[in-house]
Amino acid sequence: MEMFRLDGRTALVTGASQGIGEAIARRLAAQGARVILASRNEGRLAALASEIEAGGGRALAHRLDLASAEELPERLKALPDDWAEVGILVNNAGVTADGLLARMSLEQWQRVIDTNLTGTFVVTRELSRGMMRRRHGRIVSISSVVGLMGNAGQANYAAAKAGLIGFTKSVARELASRNVTANVVAPGFVETAMTGALAETTRARMLADIPSGRFGLADEMAAAVVYLASDEAAYVTGQVINVSGGLYI
Numbered sequence: 001m002e003m004f005r006l007d008g009r010t011a012l013v014t015g016a017s018q019g020i021g022e023a024i025a026r027r028l029a030a031q032g033a034r035v036i037l038a039s040r041n042e043g044r045l046a047a048l049a050s051e052i053e054a055g056g057g058r059a060l061a062h063r064l065d066l067a068s069a070e071e072l073p074e075r076l077k078a079l080p081d082d083w084a085e086v087g088i089l090v091n092n093a094g095v096t097a098d099g100l101l102a103r104m105s106l107e108q109w110q111r112v113i114d115t116n117l118t119g120t121f122v123v124t125r126e127l128s129r130g131m132m133r134r135r136h137g138r139i140v141s142i143s144s145v146v147g148l149m150g151n152a153g154q155a156n157y158a159a160a161k162a163g164l165i166g167f168t169k170s171v172a173r174e175l176a177s178r179n180v181t182a183n184v185v186a187p188g189f190v191e192t193a194m195t196g197a198l199a200e201t202t203r204a205r206m207l208a209d210i211p212s213g214r215f216g217l218a219d220e221m222a223a224a225v226v227y228l229a230s231d232e233a234a235y236v237t238g239q240v241i242n243v244s245g246g247l248y249i
């Protein structure tokens with residue numbers, strides 16, 4: 001039998017409108033999951049949903065703003081009935097608001113913590129209830145090697161990403177007996193529009209720190225998510241899988 005199939009599962013991916021989240025959504029759909037694409041940009045989500053459906057997959061665009069914690073429970077209850085039983089949650093949405101500590105405003109700090117950490121907490125709390133009831137669930141959160149190593153200019157982002165790891169380990173302990181796992185994927189530098197736009201000297205400096213000698217691909221992050229979402233990973237919980245070409249060892 002083919003491994004890592006996700007037929008019959010419904011997945012919800014936050015931040016699915018571009019980058020790593022888009023790659024995750026495409027991969028989950030290719031493995032047979034029905035995928036709810038969730039973020040703020042409904043136009044992009046709808047276009048991606050159409051593309052996935054045209055390729056024979058199943059996808060639904062659903063507007064969700066992680067920065068509005070109070071609205072999240074209502075927005076999740078607004079999912080159509082036949083999409084409401086989410087068995088795979090991928091907490092991927094994330095923002096940065098970089099600055100050195102001495103000049104970092106409270107607003108910069110709060111914006112990153114709100115979206116990356118508080119939003120993830122609320123979505124996970126809401127969707128884990130059904131997972132516990134159904135005795136099956138997979139929660140995968142996208143952190144960063146920065147959450148493990150720190151990064152000058154990203155104290156807010158590193159705090160949020162490290163927070164996701166502590167959050168996940170606690171959730172893993174709480175939910176394991178219900179057959180719900182919670183794990184983290186920690187990407188290193190990933191080839192995205194953002195890293196593509198970097199100056200050549202900056203790119204070269206970053207590359208020098210990566211033993212594999214190249215940036216990662218969004219699809220390589222998605223492959224780790226597929227594994228953790230699969231039945232084959234049922235006994236893996238509370239773990240951090242670094243997908244960083246050895247940047248963090």
Ligand SMILES: NC(=O)c1ccc[n+]([C@@H]2O[C@H](COP(=O)([O-])OP(=O)(O)OC[C@H]3O[C@@H](n4cnc5c(N)ncnc54)[C@H](OP(=O)(O)O)[C@@H]3O)[C@@H](O)[C@H]2O)c1
Pocket residue numbers: 014015016017018019020021038039040041042044064065066067068092093094095115142143144145186187188189190191192194195
């Ligand atoms: N790229 C890297 O090198 C790298 C490395 C390590 C970790 N990561 C992490 O991987 C994840 C994805 O990164 P990426 O590079 O693909 O980022 P990206 O291209 O900037 O995409 C971020 C995604 O998050 C969504 N998002 C932002 N704010 C949101 C909000 N308030 N509510 C809902 N969705 C929101 C965006 O969708 P909308 O604009 O449609 O809302 C977008 O789809 C992030 O958590 C990031 O921290 C990235």
